[in-house]
Amino acid sequence: MNTEVRKTRRYGFGNILVEFLGSMNLAITVLSGIAIASIIGTILRQNEPYQNYIIKFGPFWHDMFVSMGLYDIYGAWWFVSLLFFLLLTTSVCVVRNGPQMIIDMRNFRINASRNSLRAFHNNAQWKIESDRESLIQNITSHMQAEGYNIRSKEHEDHTMIAAMRGGVNRLGYIFTHLAIVVVCVGSVIMYNMPLKYAIFSGDVKIETDNTLPASKVPAKSVLKSDNPSYRGAVSISEGQSANIIFLNIEDGFLIQELPFQIELKDFRIEHYDSGQPKSFESDLVIHDDELDAPLEATISVNHPLIYRGNAIYQASFNDGGSKLSLRAWPLNDPALKTLDIEGAVFGDVAMKVDDTPYTIELSDFRKFNINPIESENNSKKFKNFGPNFTFKVRDEQGQAREYVNYMFPIEQEGRLFMLSGVRSSVADTFRYLYIPADANGSVKRFMQFYAAMQDKKVVSKVVSQTITDMLAGLVSEKRLEISKGMNITTRRLVSLFAKDGLTALNEHIQKNIPVAQRQKATATYFDILRKTLGNLYINILQQEGLDITQGVSKSDSDFFDDALTVIGNINVYGAPFYLEMKDFEHIQASGLQIARAPGKEIIVFGCVMLIIGIFIMFYIQQRRCWVWVANKQESGYEVIFAGSCNRNERDFAQDFKKIKQRLAHRLGLSVDDENH
Amino acid sequence: MSATLDPLNYELNKPFFKTLSAYDWIFAALVTGGAFYLWDGYASLMDVYEVGILFGMGLGMIGLGWYWKQSRTLMLSVAIISIYAVIQYEPAVMALKAEGMDGRQAIAALSDWQNKEQGQFIFKYFLSSATAIGWMCFLFGLATVIYFFNMFVKSEFPGRVATKMTWIASAMGLIGLMVRWRESYLINFDIGHIPVSNLYEVFVLFSIITALIYLFYEMRYKTRALGGFVLLVISAAVAFLLWYKFDKNADEIAPLVPALKSYWMKIHVPANFIGYGCFALAAMVGVVYLLRNNAPEGGLAARVLPPLDMLDDVMYKSIALGFAWFTIATVLGALWAAEAWGGYWSWDPKETWALIVWLNYAAWLHMRLTKGWRGSAMAWWSVIGLFVTLFAFLGVNMFLSGLHSYGEL
Numbered sequence A: 001m002n003t004e005v006r007k008t009r010r011y012g013f014g015n016i017l018v019e020f021l022g023s024m025n026l027a028i029t030v031l032s033g034i035a036i037a038s039i040i041g042t043i044l045r046q047n048e049p050y051q052n053y054i055i056k057f058g059p060f061w062h063d064m065f066v067s068m069g070l071y072d073i074y075g076a077w078w079f080v081s082l083l084f085f086l087l088l089t090t091s092v093c094v095v096r097n098g099p100q101m102i103i104d105m106r107n108f109r110i111n112a113s114r115n116s117l118r119a120f121h122n123n124a125q126w127k128i129e130s131d132r133e134s135l136i137q138n139i140t141s142h143m144q145a146e147g148y149n150i151r152s153k154e155h156e157d158h159t160m161i162a163a164m165r166g167g168v169n170r171l172g173y174i175f176t177h178l179a180i181v182v183v184c185v186g187s188v189i190m191y192n193m194p195l196k197y198a199i200f201s202g203d204v205k206i207e208t209d210n211t212l213p214a215s216k217v218p219a220k221s222v223l224k225s226d227n228p229s230y231r232g233a234v235s236i237s238e239g240q241s242a243n244i245i246f247l248n249i250e251d252g253f254l255i256q257e258l259p260f261q262i263e264l265k266d267f268r269i270e271h272y273d274s275g276q277p278k279s280f281e282s283d284l285v286i287h288d289d290e291l292d293a294p295l296e297a298t299i300s301v302n303h304p305l306i307y308r309g310n311a312i313y314q315a316s317f318n319d320g321g322s323k324l325s326l327r328a329w330p331l332n333d334p335a336l337k338t339l340d341i342e343g344a345v346f347g348d349v350a351m352k353v354d355d356t357p358y359t360i361e362l363s364d365f366r367k368f369n370i371n372p373i374e375s376e377n378n379s380k381k382f383k384n385f386g387p388n389f390t391f392k393v394r395d396e397q398g399q400a401r402e403y404v405n406y407m408f409p410i411e412q413e414g415r416l417f418m419l420s421g422v423r424s425s426v427a428d429t430f431r432y433l434y435i436p437a438d439a440n441g442s443v444k445r446f447m448q449f450y451a452a453m454q455d456k457k458v459v460s461k462v463v464s465q466t467i468t469d470m471l472a473g474l475v476s477e478k479r480l481e482i483s484k485g486m487n488i489t490t491r492r493l494v495s496l497f498a499k500d501g502l503t504a505l506n507e508h509i510q511k512n513i514p515v516a517q518r519q520k521a522t523a524t525y526f527d528i529l530r531k532t533l534g535n536l537y538i539n540i541l542q543q544e545g546l547d548i549t550q551g552v553s554k555s556d557s558d559f560f561d562d563a564l565t566v567i568g569n570i571n572v573y574g575a576p577f578y579l580e581m582k583d584f585e586h587i588q589a590s591g592l593q594i595a596r597a598p599g600k601e602i603i604v605f606g607c608v609m610l611i612i613g614i615f616i617m618f619y620i621q622q623r624r625c626w627v628w629v630a631n632k633q634e635s636g637y638e639v640i641f642a643g644s645c646n647r648n649e650r651d652f653a654q655d656f657k658k659i660k661q662r663l664a665h666r667l668g669l670s671v672d673d674e675n676h
Numbered sequence B: 001m002s003a004t005l006d007p008l009n010y011e012l013n014k015p016f017f018k019t020l021s022a023y024d025w026i027f028a029a030l031v032t033g034g035a036f037y038l039w040d041g042y043a044s045l046m047d048v049y050e051v052g053i054l055f056g057m058g059l060g061m062i063g064l065g066w067y068w069k070q071s072r073t074l075m076l077s078v079a080i081i082s083i084y085a086v087i088q089y090e091p092a093v094m095a096l097k098a099e100g101m102d103g104r105q106a107i108a109a110l111s112d113w114q115n116k117e118q119g120q121f122i123f124k125y126f127l128s129s130a131t132a133i134g135w136m137c138f139l140f141g142l143a144t145v146i147y148f149f150n151m152f153v154k155s156e157f158p159g160r161v162a163t164k165m166t167w168i169a170s171a172m173g174l175i176g177l178m179v180r181w182r183e184s185y186l187i188n189f190d191i192g193h194i195p196v197s198n199l200y201e202v203f204v205l206f207s208i209i210t211a212l213i214y215l216f217y218e219m220r221y222k223t224r225a226l227g228g229f230v231l232l233v234i235s236a237a238v239a240f241l242l243w244y245k246f247d248k249n250a251d252e253i254a255p256l257v258p259a260l261k262s263y264w265m266k267i268h269v270p271a272n273f274i275g276y277g278c279f280a281l282a283a284m285v286g287v288v289y290l291l292r293n294n295a296p297e298g299g300l301a302a303r304v305l306p307p308l309d310m311l312d313d314v315m316y317k318s319i320a321l322g323f324a325w326f327t328i329a330t331v332l333g334a335l336w337a338a339e340a341w342g343g344y345w346s347w348d349p350k351e352t353w354a355l356i357v358w359l360n361y362a363a364w365l366h367m368r369l370t371k372g373w374r375g376s377a378m379a380w381w382s383v384i385g386l387f388v389t390l391f392a393f394l395g396v397n398m399f400l401s402g403l404h405s406y407g408e409l
């Protein structure tokens, strides 16, 4: 192998540096570093609001983690430097080994010495008596038939026939490693170094006030449309258009101007029968001075639009300010004066209840609500609960609770309910009030019943009638005496119950009745209360014009029980009214993700090169064989046959054995002739 | 069989095409015909990429069949039985649907082993995807035991049985997936999709692919001693599958979320599982390596387990094959992400863990090739690699949340 005469290296600083950068140890260290950082990044949730981290880790660790960049690890300077080192070490590696490998591809090592061949693991030595010309001819053509390329050379005392196949294997190395460099370079271009520097130097300032409307964002946080590389998102309502996107960076955002305007004509969601979303689609119109006519296109998930180097993806959807017609049912007004309200999602509505001002902040509307329900065989089934809307009710002090109300009744155990969920903080889950719905699928009957319960005149009438009925069997003067007390108590019970539900009743009992009699008294109280409310309810049914002479139907009596359950829990509700959605006009917004990625083609190219390179490297093996034929005959020509290979030695050893046998056969030797 | 595979055993100078037998040509003709038949019948439902995948798959099957002769029979049997199953099965589902069941219930009623078709043995016990996959599970489990048993006996017979059983188990699994594919369309046309979309389906895929890669090496290296060990991983996967099915009802065919509705899924997922399968196999070979390495000379282990250099070789080849396919899968995943989410790489946990797995095996390959590492350190490393892989495959879905939210446990 005398071609491999290495130039003696002079160990200056440069050489040591190159040696270090191209060393496998550095490569492995860098790869491990990336792997470990990646693990941390998947365990520690990335890019959450800083508030969450402070709660989780406390201020000390939080500051520490911020300074280490652990919340945005993949953007941290040290992680990016690791990637840079990967690029560097791989480049150095290719530059150092590449040229040698290219030479190697065509180097048959024709000057290999007799001794080196004999030292090979795979070899054979023969003495062959034959005509030398035809011996060499035979060897050459046999090795060609075995699929090898041949070079031969007459040396002073021997002829060398050098055979090689799979030289391209070396290209595999170059492709694979160059591909890593190419992909890294593509990523760096995509990463947009100049912008990162501008942020670092303060020329561009990250805006952290999320409530600021786009038009008010200061110029320092707005990037012009000549920015070469970006990736951001924007939400456009149907009928609206946008020419900016928001780039989320660290704990704030930047605004990126687009070189064109995108209008959303229509947004569609298709659903499966089960109600789960099947596809999202947006009809877009691109307005651009460079276009003769606006460009219309439809995008959907997995089918983006590429326009002027910008890829426009369907990413998400949300409400685009749906218009809602609402009716507020007061919960503490005996006269049940309802109030009709027109509102729109993301808009606030001011209203007054008993002169106390409240603000309704409408925050979301959803047309479909697919919820899992338990089915018989405990497999998951889905059911559409229909439209709902979410809002907050804020009082004068600024305190707010959040509500979610459904438009249509939902069936449970054969009964229909209007669902209204409430929670006092975003961290809680909604607790639902199951308001029984009347035959028209409305809350009207419940509201009337509840209002009547708070109407002093009505209550007092029903109470006295109920008590008269209850005491019907007693002697009259005793009856009068008892009934007076009972009247007062019952009216009080009704009013307590209507106002604050079961809690109020329990408190009242705790306060006013000695322990010894409590149990019995409670039973009596509940009995009276129930009878009274029952009569009140029957009044309502009669008002509705129902015929109850045959008794109350099962569903109407279930209604009564359900209504009492609701009122029993009414104290958790918090709002002085219930909002019913009468009608809506659905306006959707499409969440678009827009990216300009100039490194894209480079990355794709790199990926293709990587795959090709790996397959070449693994599956095309570079194999070499040498046949050394002595020029001088002493009882036969001495022939040395040897082979080597740079990987899969085991396979090669087996193949070599077969080639050896076939070659021996071809040369007219029996295998025993081998003096090995 | 094995002789035909050996690249240097063909007659020298004979062009490759002349080495093919009549069966090879018939097989190629059938595959080509099948691809064109599907194209003719379903082209309207496919986009250009899917047509590409169809014909690419056809070519791939022919290539595989010519290279690995035993696989021809597998592919043909799976195709024929699946077609037979679908033809028989479909009217029965339709009839039940006409009786007012929805597609899901109809299929459930038929997969129920006690269904109404009392008379038809085959129909009853083989045709629904649930039954076929049930058979797969059973046969893999049994084959594992027989492979181990085979190590202790002189006779070749149990080993041959185990091999056949593994082939049949793989075939049953593939048939199960094929029928399941059709079932998803029978439930409701727009639910229909290739069965590689949730954890249940990919576990079936994983078992089959690992078994097939194993069978290839069994033939290549002419040893059955690895069978029990490799099938141990498959049996573990099967155990998980059964638990997942019976405890979580995970075998239900669910509609796809919009992000998964893409031709990319058809190549990304199988490529990934070739990678996982190879890595799992390499890990089990690593285990055998360690057992053999520590076995006293002349003891049982030393007698029945293959020599170390062979184990090392299988381990390397399998990791190399896995690495190559895993690279393809990751690249395809990145390209798909670019198309669906607007970015090649979002450092989503699943992606990040794929990178970790990839770097891990890249390091393994480098140490072996450039530093010449061999021996038990590499074996240990390949065993540990399985745990890294397992975390990427399962752990991420269990413990970390992200964009790849299919198949949560």
Ligand code: HEM
Pocket (backbone or CB within 6 Å): A022, A023, A024, A027, A089, A090, A093, A097, A173, A176, A177, A180, A614, A617, A618, A646, A647, B320, B362, B365, B366, B368, B369, B370
């Ligand atoms: C992520 C980065 C890298 C990847 C994916 C990668 C991949 C590969 C693969 C797959 C092989 C073939 C191994 C085998 O056949 O068993 C290989 C070989 C090799 N790699 Fe890397 N490599 C990377 C980085 C590097 C770096 C940074 C260096 C230099 C320090 C390097 C130096 C080598 C060398 C010298 C070989 C042997 C080539 C031969 O003799 O055939 N690699 N690499």
